[in-house]
Amino acid sequence: MISRIAEIRSEAAAAIAAAGSSEELEGLRVRYLGRKAELPGVLRKISELPPEERGKVGGAANRARKELEELLGARAESLDASELDSKLAGDRLDVTLPGAPPHPVGHAHLVARTQRTIEDAMVGMGYTVAEGPEIEHDYYNFTALNHPPGHPARQLQDTFYVQSHPEVLLRTHTSPMQVRAMETQPPPIFVVVPGKVYRRDSDATHSPMFHQMEALAIAEGITLADLKGTLLTLARALFGETREVRLRPHYFPFTEPSVEVDVSCFQCEGTGALPDGSRCNICKGQGWIEILGAGMVDPNVLGFVEQYGYDAERVQGFAYGLGIERVAMLRHGVPDLRRFFDNDLRMLEQFA
Ligand SMILES: [Zn+2]
16 A cells, blocks of 8 residues: 555646646646545555554555645746746737828927927027026016006906916016026026917917026126027027127117117028018018017016025126017928917928
8 A cells, every 4th residue: 555655646746747727737736636546545444444554554645645735836936937037928018110091290399399499509508598487476477577566568468367376477587487496506507498378469470378488597707699609609509600690779678778689690691571572471581580579687576585695796697588479480481389289290290
Protein backbone atom coordinates (compact mmCIF):
# COMPACT_ATOMS: atom_id res chain seq x y z
CA MET A 1 0.00 0.00 0.00
CA ILE A 2 2.81 2.41 0.91
CA SER A 3 4.51 1.79 -2.43
CA ARG A 4 1.24 2.34 -4.30
CA ILE A 5 0.87 5.71 -2.56
CA ALA A 6 4.40 6.62 -3.65
CA GLU A 7 3.59 5.58 -7.20
CA ILE A 8 0.44 7.72 -7.31
CA ARG A 9 2.37 10.64 -5.85
CA SER A 10 5.20 10.52 -8.40
CA GLU A 11 2.83 9.95 -11.34
CA ALA A 12 0.63 12.86 -10.23
CA ALA A 13 3.66 15.10 -9.60
CA ALA A 14 4.97 14.46 -13.12
CA ALA A 15 1.53 15.11 -14.66
CA ILE A 16 1.14 18.39 -12.70
CA ALA A 17 4.56 19.60 -13.80
CA ALA A 18 3.67 18.84 -17.42
CA ALA A 19 0.21 20.46 -17.33
CA GLY A 20 -0.01 23.13 -20.04
CA SER A 21 -3.15 25.00 -19.00
CA SER A 22 -5.20 25.71 -15.92
CA GLU A 23 -8.01 23.67 -17.47
CA GLU A 24 -5.74 20.63 -17.75
CA LEU A 25 -4.58 21.24 -14.19
CA GLU A 26 -8.16 21.21 -12.91
CA GLY A 27 -8.63 17.81 -14.61
CA LEU A 28 -5.56 16.49 -12.75
CA ARG A 29 -6.91 17.79 -9.44
CA VAL A 30 -10.15 15.85 -9.96
CA ARG A 31 -8.25 12.79 -11.15
CA TYR A 32 -5.83 12.58 -8.18
CA LEU A 33 -7.63 14.31 -5.33
CA GLY A 34 -11.31 14.22 -6.36
CA ARG A 35 -14.00 12.25 -4.60
CA LYS A 36 -13.54 9.16 -6.79
CA ALA A 37 -9.74 9.32 -6.88
CA GLU A 38 -7.54 6.56 -5.53
CA LEU A 39 -5.60 8.48 -2.89
CA PRO A 40 -8.63 9.90 -1.02
CA GLY A 41 -10.10 6.40 -1.31
CA VAL A 42 -7.09 5.01 0.57
CA LEU A 43 -7.64 7.55 3.34
CA ARG A 44 -11.34 6.70 3.60
CA LYS A 45 -10.55 3.02 3.94
CA ILE A 46 -7.84 3.37 6.62
CA SER A 47 -10.19 1.89 9.20
CA GLU A 48 -10.42 -1.33 7.20
CA LEU A 49 -6.65 -1.92 7.51
CA PRO A 50 -5.05 -3.99 10.21
CA PRO A 51 -4.44 -1.69 13.24
CA GLU A 52 -0.63 -1.87 12.97
CA GLU A 53 -0.69 -0.53 9.36
CA ARG A 54 -3.20 2.25 9.84
CA GLY A 55 -0.71 4.81 11.23
CA LYS A 56 1.95 4.28 8.55
CA VAL A 57 -0.44 4.15 5.58
CA GLY A 58 -2.56 7.05 6.84
CA GLY A 59 0.55 9.18 7.42
CA ALA A 60 1.97 8.42 3.98
CA ALA A 61 -1.37 9.05 2.23
CA ASN A 62 -1.87 12.34 4.08
CA ARG A 63 1.64 13.56 3.25
CA ALA A 64 1.13 12.59 -0.40
CA ARG A 65 -2.21 14.44 -0.53
CA LYS A 66 -0.76 17.55 1.09
CA GLU A 67 2.22 17.52 -1.25
CA LEU A 68 0.01 17.17 -4.34
CA GLU A 69 -2.21 20.03 -3.15
CA GLU A 70 0.87 22.23 -2.82
CA LEU A 71 2.16 21.22 -6.25
CA LEU A 72 -1.26 21.95 -7.77
CA GLY A 73 -1.39 25.37 -6.10
CA ALA A 74 2.10 26.36 -7.24
CA ARG A 75 1.50 25.14 -10.79
CA ALA A 76 -1.84 26.97 -10.93
CA GLU A 77 -0.16 30.21 -9.94
CA SER A 78 2.54 29.99 -12.59
CA LEU A 79 0.02 28.96 -15.26
CA ASP A 80 -2.26 31.89 -14.33
CA ALA A 81 0.64 34.30 -14.63
CA SER A 82 1.80 33.02 -18.01
CA GLU A 83 -1.80 32.88 -19.30
CA LEU A 84 -2.25 36.53 -18.24
CA ASP A 85 1.00 37.44 -19.97
CA SER A 86 -0.02 35.83 -23.23
CA LYS A 87 -3.51 37.36 -23.01
CA LEU A 88 -1.95 40.79 -22.52
CA ALA A 89 0.42 40.19 -25.40
CA GLY A 90 -2.47 39.06 -27.59
CA ASP A 91 -4.63 42.04 -26.69
CA ARG A 92 -1.86 44.58 -27.13
CA LEU A 93 -2.96 47.72 -28.96
CA ASP A 94 -0.43 50.00 -30.60
CA VAL A 95 -1.96 53.42 -30.10
CA THR A 96 0.69 54.99 -32.31
CA LEU A 97 -0.50 53.15 -35.42
CA PRO A 98 -2.43 55.28 -37.88
CA GLY A 99 -6.20 54.77 -37.82
CA ALA A 100 -8.01 53.10 -40.68
CA PRO A 101 -8.97 55.20 -42.52
CA PRO A 102 -6.41 57.72 -41.17
CA HIS A 103 -8.02 60.65 -39.35
CA PRO A 104 -7.01 64.12 -40.43
CA VAL A 105 -4.66 65.82 -37.96
CA GLY A 106 -6.11 68.99 -36.42
CA HIS A 107 -4.30 72.28 -35.95
CA ALA A 108 -4.44 75.27 -33.68
CA HIS A 109 -7.04 77.96 -34.41
CA LEU A 110 -5.69 80.97 -36.27
CA VAL A 111 -6.36 83.20 -33.25
CA ALA A 112 -4.33 80.87 -31.00
CA ARG A 113 -1.51 80.72 -33.55
CA THR A 114 -1.41 84.49 -33.89
CA GLN A 115 -1.36 84.80 -30.10
CA ARG A 116 1.64 82.42 -29.92
CA THR A 117 3.49 84.32 -32.63
CA ILE A 118 3.10 87.53 -30.61
CA GLU A 119 4.08 85.76 -27.38
CA ASP A 120 7.19 84.33 -29.03
CA ALA A 121 8.29 87.77 -30.19
CA MET A 122 7.73 89.25 -26.70
CA VAL A 123 9.35 86.33 -24.82
CA GLY A 124 12.33 86.84 -27.12
CA MET A 125 12.61 90.36 -25.67
CA GLY A 126 12.58 89.06 -22.09
CA TYR A 127 8.89 89.23 -21.25
CA THR A 128 7.02 86.59 -19.29
CA VAL A 129 3.46 85.50 -20.15
CA ALA A 130 0.72 85.82 -17.52
CA GLU A 131 -3.02 85.26 -17.61
CA GLY A 132 -5.75 86.80 -15.49
CA PRO A 133 -9.42 86.41 -14.62
CA GLU A 134 -12.05 87.12 -17.26
CA ILE A 135 -14.61 87.94 -14.56
CA GLU A 136 -13.16 91.03 -13.01
CA HIS A 137 -13.75 93.65 -10.33
CA ASP A 138 -14.70 97.13 -11.40
CA TYR A 139 -11.64 98.25 -9.37
CA TYR A 140 -9.11 96.47 -11.59
CA ASN A 141 -10.98 96.96 -14.87
CA PHE A 142 -11.66 100.68 -14.46
CA THR A 143 -10.87 102.47 -11.20
CA ALA A 144 -7.22 101.44 -10.79
CA LEU A 145 -6.70 102.24 -14.48
CA ASN A 146 -7.66 105.83 -13.94
CA HIS A 147 -11.32 105.41 -14.98
CA PRO A 148 -13.04 106.59 -11.77
CA PRO A 149 -16.79 105.96 -11.47
CA GLY A 150 -18.61 108.31 -13.84
CA HIS A 151 -15.60 108.70 -16.16
CA PRO A 152 -16.86 109.03 -19.75
CA ALA A 153 -14.26 106.55 -21.05
CA ARG A 154 -16.17 103.80 -19.23
CA GLN A 155 -19.00 104.28 -21.72
CA LEU A 156 -16.66 103.45 -24.63
CA GLN A 157 -16.16 100.02 -23.14
CA ASP A 158 -19.72 99.15 -22.19
CA THR A 159 -19.73 95.54 -21.05
CA PHE A 160 -21.60 92.76 -19.26
CA TYR A 161 -22.16 93.20 -15.55
CA VAL A 162 -23.18 90.62 -12.96
CA GLN A 163 -26.72 91.70 -12.06
CA SER A 164 -26.56 90.88 -8.36
CA HIS A 165 -23.02 92.32 -7.99
CA PRO A 166 -22.76 95.52 -10.05
CA GLU A 167 -19.07 95.85 -9.10
CA VAL A 168 -18.31 92.57 -10.94
CA LEU A 169 -18.11 92.46 -14.75
CA LEU A 170 -16.61 90.65 -17.72
CA ARG A 171 -13.33 92.48 -18.29
CA THR A 172 -13.36 94.88 -21.22
CA HIS A 173 -9.60 94.67 -21.77
CA THR A 174 -6.57 92.73 -20.56
CA SER A 175 -5.30 95.90 -18.87
CA PRO A 176 -6.62 94.93 -15.39
CA MET A 177 -3.65 92.55 -15.30
CA GLN A 178 -1.33 95.57 -15.27
CA VAL A 179 -2.33 96.34 -11.69
CA ARG A 180 -2.73 92.67 -10.72
CA ALA A 181 0.76 91.83 -12.04
CA MET A 182 2.33 94.79 -10.24
CA GLU A 183 0.68 93.66 -7.00
CA THR A 184 2.51 90.33 -7.23
CA GLN A 185 6.07 91.55 -7.86
CA PRO A 186 8.14 94.68 -7.41
CA PRO A 187 9.74 96.43 -10.41
CA PRO A 188 11.30 95.76 -12.82
CA ILE A 189 8.43 93.97 -14.54
CA PHE A 190 8.13 92.87 -18.17
CA VAL A 191 4.95 90.93 -18.76
CA VAL A 192 2.50 90.16 -21.57
CA VAL A 193 -1.08 89.15 -20.88
CA PRO A 194 -3.08 87.39 -23.59
CA GLY A 195 -6.73 86.56 -23.09
CA LYS A 196 -10.42 86.94 -23.83
CA VAL A 197 -12.17 90.26 -23.29
CA TYR A 198 -15.80 91.29 -23.63
CA ARG A 199 -17.72 94.28 -24.93
CA ARG A 200 -21.26 95.02 -26.05
CA ASP A 201 -20.34 95.15 -29.73
CA SER A 202 -21.08 93.08 -32.80
CA ASP A 203 -20.25 93.91 -36.41
CA ALA A 204 -17.70 92.94 -39.05
CA THR A 205 -14.79 94.19 -36.96
CA HIS A 206 -16.24 93.69 -33.45
CA SER A 207 -17.43 90.66 -31.52
CA PRO A 208 -18.86 90.54 -27.97
CA MET A 209 -15.87 88.34 -27.14
CA PHE A 210 -12.43 88.83 -28.62
CA HIS A 211 -8.79 88.43 -27.67
CA GLN A 212 -6.30 91.04 -26.58
CA MET A 213 -2.63 91.02 -25.73
CA GLU A 214 -1.47 93.44 -23.09
CA ALA A 215 2.18 94.32 -22.56
CA LEU A 216 3.56 96.10 -19.52
CA ALA A 217 7.16 97.18 -18.96
CA ILE A 218 8.12 99.05 -15.79
CA ALA A 219 11.69 99.76 -14.69
CA GLU A 220 14.00 102.67 -14.01
CA GLY A 221 14.75 104.86 -17.01
CA ILE A 222 12.23 103.47 -19.51
CA THR A 223 11.25 106.00 -22.16
CA LEU A 224 8.94 106.34 -25.16
CA ALA A 225 11.94 105.35 -27.32
CA ASP A 226 11.94 101.92 -25.62
CA LEU A 227 8.27 101.58 -26.47
CA LYS A 228 8.93 102.42 -30.10
CA GLY A 229 11.83 99.95 -30.34
CA THR A 230 9.72 97.20 -28.78
CA LEU A 231 6.86 97.87 -31.17
CA LEU A 232 9.20 97.91 -34.16
CA THR A 233 10.57 94.48 -33.19
CA LEU A 234 7.03 93.16 -32.73
CA ALA A 235 5.77 94.68 -36.01
CA ARG A 236 8.65 93.12 -37.94
CA ALA A 237 8.00 89.71 -36.34
CA LEU A 238 4.36 89.92 -37.41
CA PHE A 239 4.43 91.73 -40.72
CA GLY A 240 7.93 91.34 -42.17
CA GLU A 241 11.52 92.48 -41.70
CA THR A 242 11.19 95.72 -43.68
CA ARG A 243 8.28 97.20 -41.65
CA GLU A 244 8.44 100.58 -39.94
CA VAL A 245 6.22 101.93 -37.18
CA ARG A 246 4.96 105.42 -36.44
CA LEU A 247 3.33 106.82 -33.33
CA ARG A 248 0.42 109.29 -33.43
CA PRO A 249 -0.82 111.17 -30.35
CA HIS A 250 -4.02 109.75 -28.87
CA TYR A 251 -5.87 109.53 -25.57
CA PHE A 252 -6.26 106.62 -23.15
CA PRO A 253 -7.13 107.20 -19.49
CA PHE A 254 -4.32 105.04 -18.10
CA THR A 255 -1.37 106.18 -20.22
CA GLU A 256 0.20 109.62 -20.55
CA PRO A 257 1.26 110.40 -23.20
CA SER A 258 -0.83 107.97 -25.23
CA VAL A 259 -0.26 106.98 -28.84
CA GLU A 260 -1.87 105.04 -31.62
CA VAL A 261 0.61 102.90 -33.46
CA ASP A 262 0.67 102.35 -37.23
CA VAL A 263 2.76 99.85 -39.13
CA SER A 264 3.88 100.49 -42.71
CA CYS A 265 1.67 98.54 -45.11
CA PHE A 266 3.07 95.11 -45.91
CA GLN A 267 1.13 94.82 -49.17
CA CYS A 268 2.18 98.06 -50.90
CA GLU A 269 5.43 98.50 -48.91
CA GLY A 270 4.04 101.75 -47.54
CA THR A 271 3.47 103.42 -50.92
CA GLY A 272 -0.34 103.21 -50.78
CA ALA A 273 -0.46 101.94 -54.37
CA LEU A 274 -0.30 98.52 -55.96
CA PRO A 275 2.10 97.74 -58.88
CA ASP A 276 -0.73 98.34 -61.41
CA GLY A 277 -1.23 101.83 -59.99
CA SER A 278 -4.50 101.09 -58.19
CA ARG A 279 -5.11 102.06 -54.58
CA CYS A 280 -3.89 99.51 -51.98
CA ASN A 281 -6.97 97.92 -50.43
CA ILE A 282 -5.33 96.96 -47.12
CA CYS A 283 -4.12 100.42 -46.09
CA LYS A 284 -6.78 102.24 -48.19
CA GLY A 285 -4.00 104.08 -49.99
CA GLN A 286 -2.54 105.47 -46.77
CA GLY A 287 0.63 103.37 -46.67
CA TRP A 288 0.08 102.85 -42.94
CA ILE A 289 -2.17 100.51 -40.95
CA GLU A 290 -3.25 101.18 -37.39
CA ILE A 291 -2.41 98.14 -35.26
CA LEU A 292 -2.63 99.03 -31.58
CA GLY A 293 -2.83 101.59 -28.79
CA ALA A 294 -0.01 102.28 -26.35
CA GLY A 295 1.54 104.85 -24.09
CA MET A 296 3.63 105.60 -21.04
CA VAL A 297 1.94 104.27 -17.88
CA ASP A 298 0.18 107.17 -16.12
CA PRO A 299 1.79 107.95 -12.71
CA ASN A 300 -1.75 107.84 -11.27
CA VAL A 301 -1.91 104.11 -12.12
CA LEU A 302 1.42 103.53 -10.37
CA GLY A 303 -0.11 105.34 -7.39
CA PHE A 304 -2.47 102.38 -6.94
CA VAL A 305 0.49 100.01 -6.51
CA GLU A 306 2.92 102.31 -4.73
CA GLN A 307 2.98 100.03 -1.69
CA TYR A 308 4.40 97.24 -3.90
CA GLY A 309 7.45 99.31 -4.82
CA TYR A 310 6.13 101.29 -7.78
CA ASP A 311 7.28 104.78 -6.89
CA ALA A 312 6.35 106.99 -9.85
CA GLU A 313 9.32 109.23 -9.02
CA ARG A 314 11.72 106.31 -9.46
CA VAL A 315 10.25 103.95 -12.09
CA GLN A 316 8.52 104.54 -15.39
CA GLY A 317 7.20 102.30 -18.09
CA PHE A 318 4.94 101.69 -21.01
CA ALA A 319 1.99 99.53 -21.89
CA TYR A 320 0.30 98.53 -25.08
CA GLY A 321 -2.80 96.55 -25.92
CA LEU A 322 -3.55 94.98 -29.24
CA GLY A 323 -6.45 92.99 -30.66
CA ILE A 324 -5.24 89.52 -31.62
CA GLU A 325 -8.06 89.03 -34.15
CA ARG A 326 -7.18 92.34 -35.78
CA VAL A 327 -3.59 91.20 -36.30
CA ALA A 328 -4.80 87.84 -37.67
CA MET A 329 -7.27 89.57 -40.02
CA LEU A 330 -4.54 91.85 -41.37
CA ARG A 331 -1.96 89.11 -41.81
CA HIS A 332 -4.32 86.69 -43.52
CA GLY A 333 -6.82 88.96 -45.27
CA VAL A 334 -9.84 87.84 -43.23
CA PRO A 335 -12.64 90.34 -43.97
CA ASP A 336 -15.00 89.64 -41.02
CA LEU A 337 -13.90 89.06 -37.45
CA ARG A 338 -17.01 87.01 -36.67
CA ARG A 339 -15.81 84.26 -39.07
CA PHE A 340 -13.22 83.25 -36.44
CA PHE A 341 -16.00 82.08 -34.13
CA ASP A 342 -18.47 80.47 -36.57
CA ASN A 343 -16.68 77.09 -36.32
CA ASP A 344 -17.01 76.72 -40.09
CA LEU A 345 -14.33 74.20 -41.11
CA ARG A 346 -14.13 75.66 -44.64
CA MET A 347 -12.85 78.85 -43.00
CA LEU A 348 -10.64 77.23 -40.32
CA GLU A 349 -8.98 74.68 -42.63
CA GLN A 350 -7.53 77.43 -44.79
CA PHE A 351 -5.10 78.16 -41.97
CA ALA A 352 -3.72 74.65 -41.36
ZN1 LIG B 1 -1.01 99.32 -48.54
